[in-house]
Amino acid sequence: MPRSIRIDAVLVQAVIAGALSFAHLHDLAEAAGQSGWKAWAYPISVDLLLVAAWRRLRTARRDRSAWTWFVIALFASLGANIATAGLLDLTHVPDWLRILVAGWPALAFLGGTLLVHTPADKHGAAPAQPVDDDPATPAEADVTRDETPAPVPSAAPAAPELTPAPPEPAPTAPAVPAALLDHARKIADAHKASTGAPMSADVLSARLGLPAPMTDAIAAQLQLT
Structure with missing residues (x-):
């Protein structure tokens, strides 16, 4: 059973537009002095350069050379179509x-040659990153980190031994001024002369009215009991 043929409106439109553009380029080349088969070759040259530049742009968007030749071919095609609209x-x-039409073959040949022989990627591919011999994924890294045994806490440090405090030094007897010692001796001698008995330390303390440590120091030096 034969396959049904569907007519694509976009394809039909492209064929019609291409035929009109082809005819306009032919008429302009013929009017510029290119007769015979040469007039028919000009539309093919312009359209092929336009298609070649467009195909190059599909694979290399940043190729300035492809953009340059695409714009040149586009202006050549548009210029021919506009020139045949009665403006010329x-x-x-x-x-x-006539000079532009005569020089077009050399220009188209140069553009086609550059588009074919220029590398598609001038910048080159990005250098490959070095791969580790045994790369660990984040999940594996987490598992490895989780399986690491936690450090065992060490035993609590022993309490430091308390060293006994050094014994407090015995209080030293206060120094007795010489004048005070002479005064106390006179009182003790007067008491012994009047009573016939040596003065006791308590009586001397009451007479002098001094603190006990000072009185004891005086009594010790006077050898009072």
Whole structure:
């Protein structure tokens, strides 16, 4: 059973537009002095350069060379279509247009050669990163970290031994001034002369009214009981 043929509107539109553009380029080349098969070769040259530049741009968006030749071919095609719209007298083509048409083959040949032989990626691929011999994924790293045994807490440090405090030094007897000692001796001698008995330490303390440590020191030096 034969396969049904579907007509694609986009394809039909492309064929019609291409045919019109082809005819306009042919007419302009013929008016510029290119007769015979040469006039028919010009539309093919312009359209092929446009298609080649577009295919290059699909694989290398940042290729400035491809953009340059795409713009050149696009302007050549648009210029030919606009020139044949009645804005230009095809019976009296200006000299500058004849020069452009005559020089187009060399320009198209240069563009096609550069598009074919220029590397697709001028910048080169990014250098591959070195791969570890045994890379560990984040999950494996977490498992390894979790399986690491926790450090066992050491025993509590023993309480430091308390060293006994050194014994407090015995209080030293206060120094007795010489004048005070002479005064106490006179009192003791007067008491012995009047009573006939040596003065006791308590009586001397009451007479002098001094603190006990000072009185004891005086009594010890006077040898009072």
